[in-house]
Amino acid sequence: MTAPVAARASSASDAADAADAADAADAAERRLPVPLPAVLQWGDGAFLLLPETALDAPTELAGEAAWLRAALGPATGAWLPDASGADTAAGPDTGVGPDTSTAAPPPAPRITLRLDSALGAESYRLDADPSGIRIEGGDPAGVFHGLQTLRQLLPPAALRRADTGAEPWAVPAVRIEDRPRHRWRGVLLDVVRHFLPKADVLRFVDLMAVHHLNVLHLHLTDDQGWRFEVPGWPRLTEVGAWRTESMVGTRHTPRHDGRPHGGYYTREDLREIVAYAAARHITVVPEVDVPGHAQAVLAAYPELAAGEPPSGVRTGWGISDAVLSASDESLAFCRDVIAEICAIFPSRYFCVGGDEVPRGPWRDDPASIARARSLGLPDTDGLQRWFTARLAEMLAAHDRTLFGWDEILEDGAPAGALIGGWRGDHGARAAAEAGHDVVASPDTSVYLDYRQAEGPDEPLPIGTLITVEDIHGFDPVPAGLEADAAAHVLGGQAALWAEMLDSVRALDYAAFPRLCAFAEALWTEGPRDTAAFMSRLATDHLPRLAALGVEYRPLAGPHPWQSRPDAPGHPRARADREAELVEMTARLREPREA
Template sequence: MIPRPLTWTPGTGELVLDSGTTLAAPDELSDVLAWLQGALRPATGLPLRQAGHGTITLTLADELGAEAFELEVRAESATVRGGGPAGVFYGCQALVQLLPPQVYRRAPVPGVRWALPAVRVYDAPRFGWRGVMLDVARHFMPKHDVLRFIDLMAMHRLNTLHWHLTDDQGWRLEILRYPRLTEVGAWRHESQVGAVQEAPSDGRPHGGFYTQDDVREIVAYAAQRFITVVPEIESPGHVQAALAAYPQLGVSGRPLEVFTRWGINPNVLNVEESTVDFFTGVLDEVMQLFPSRWIGVGGDECPKDQWRADPRTRQRMAELGVSDEAGLQAWFMRRLDDHLTAAGRRLFGWDEILEGELAPGATIASWRGMTGAVAAARRGHDVVACPDDQVYLDYRQSESPDEPIPVAIPLSVEDVYAFDPVPPQLTPGEARHILGGQANIWTEHADSPRTVDYLAFPRLCAIAEALWSPAERDFSDFERRLPAHLHRLDALGVEYRHADGPRPWQRRPGVPGRPVTREQRAEHIARLVANIRTS
């Protein structure tokens, strides 16, 4: 079973599912019961009707935590008890894993004996934020593939999808009051192929966006699987797609095209009041679509060169009483934060925003190592740990030259399994600010959902266990359980990376990457975090 449960007590015998097997649940668990029926029926071909007293019973238990569950299978029946609907749902995910892996197929599989081994399981998560950041701005992911990814998250008991919706290379969210954001900003005329500065372009248009109806569907689908979707709208950097649609938002005001290259872009927002109003208007529509407590606003990799060189920006700084460009970004972030706070939401931003003064409610995504996590927790901010050297799933998976477009340092399954979101130097009081962690999947070099599969799995299986299970873990035990889990992924059609390396169709021969050593990476990050105050 992945993630590994806290306790596992084998029993005697097994429960065989057949045409007479029934399910039972109270009304408040009707959605979970419907999900379980939908998970079991396609492959088994069994009716699995609802009854007053079911062979498999779902129930609530006040003494358990909201996401905790107990699963008991006996020869004659099975019971899933959870502290809340989410706990029951996770218990149902565990129950499905007890069956042969063919249960994950979507049509009847003849000749399989659908038997649950007798067992008693108790489980509960270590962290409340168990997430994945999925970038759909660099390469658009069609709606049905997003829904599939959500199902894969739910299978691994991940509960937060940080959805990176806008960047220099594309604006993916329909905003009704500003239609050009998708009419213009959702499309670029070509894409860079490779990770080096001199890499060629493919000459092929790329684009796409989600309508507001699409978003409502995705958010509701995720909620049925107890996954919160946290949107991210980048600012004040990584905004060239918005500038292409509305040039007046930029420092120069000159027309631009949607960016076709990767890397940090010098074009940033101006800091006029009208630009603040524009983005708070965007956030108003975002908040209507996403009920998440957190709303992401970016704040990362914002070059200050245009602000430094622009006379109007210097004048604006004087008007605002801001002494330097870092303070100017902090002012912009604070305006968005005030707007979100007034609406009862919380700002969620990358650790660069720690370089200025933040409102007390801001939550930090610590990506440049764990320095941001330490600094934020010590300053009283909640933290989601996502250090690039541990959980960036776009990074190469080995030293092999066959890795497709190899980027940065190698991160193996064993490397990511060792992830712990809590920095050891924090006191117990400071550590309470660590909400949990997430893996990040950037898609500059992942131009299809099957490439996302290759980058994510099975590393995401390991990260899911790291976020769910206790801090004391045994990789050899995980490695022993993983092959059985890979059969489940096979049944689902997940094109994961095999332990012996990429298959021929997963390689990208001739496309240059940007591999670095851990020493080079450490030196680079040390320079980037030099401005973060740690106390």
């Protein structure tokens, strides 16, 4: 760690080059990564990334090696040739004839990747000094996280897509030992309320990878649209994927833009998204929201509706009264959808939603009334529990586990179901205490579409105030939870609901830099120093986001072009929302097993 920069000068020119390299190493900046590693110890000098720098990686890390070459090569010119052909050595001395051998030159500086199972899942160790860089991971995901940290140790220009002449590429001497605090570090991406083209989804996956996030929850269906093909159900994309217009701003100021909106992913698109994410050690969890949030489905197939079917795909925000009937036809539809999604998404978990289900239409629907009677239910309200149980059985046939929002606890969730706790910390607490694994996604803490400041220039301010500092202090484990229950909290998940996010620029503004704070809250162990994080964010990390082309919200407030005076929002006081949540979640206090 304290060795000088290697210099093998054999001429005046070489000596000058060595002197320049030493100067560059001395000037190397000690940039702190985000998320902050568990252990970080600076050394002396720096490793210089050069065009001749080689890469030594075993075959089981070929994917990570390929990613690193593609990530670093365009900006730095260091395409990292295979180290197996990078060294030369003298032949053996046979003792016959004159000794013409010369001393073998030292190995060329290189980056070495290795696996070490003793480190644990997703964990890594990074050692850099002037002679080389070595990254060891407990598994390929750990090595990949180490590579992301390596990129952040370089100047921010290393994250660009072409060489901008920013030299030298120096990595300060450092020893890092790192591991994740929580195993589920997710983001929900809503591609329904405003469709996000495939290329933008892939870009978002890359931005998740930079921050060691590992679950992309892809919200694929809702009242306002259906976003993928299903064989045998062509009207899902012919009709359900399109709406005639969208609301401008919130549902509290009902203005519409008069502009058709829609889109969907082909099977090949979804396979590409899944594979692209997997190469970056991110699992894509699909969500198909049933039996509620179903207006797009019922606009395409009205015969599946309980009660009067809707006239079209919903054009406004908020919750529709449209709900699937408890008929055999609805079950057949769900079975076909689940089979299609399970054939594409290898994720163990499959989210079926189950939230905000309107039960009124079931009370007047002949098929649903008949179903309730045949099951011996006192009324049709019990169909929510029955419907969720049937979905769990369908998923089990594909070796998948049902993931549902915390409303499914109210009548008794299927045994083994994963719960998404979104209504404050009430849902996560109830699920964990009932013995369910849970992912904490409280709307009052990690909904990134909610407003970031009190100022009048904040674009489309909705929900409670959630600042960067607030999110950095987020803990997915509810306060006071007993240890046995706390063990059921797998981690946390931020949410980007897209009613107000009608473009990639709006998505960037809502997500960053708050998603950076969320990533650190879920990754980094130990006490939080939010003031230090904000300093690192401003000096070290925002330049990285800029290099990546992210139109983040400036810490001082939005740029003029990021405001939306044409679309007023609907801010809410935190105390009002908390009071509402207590009332909404009263039935969670005594959750029952199905």
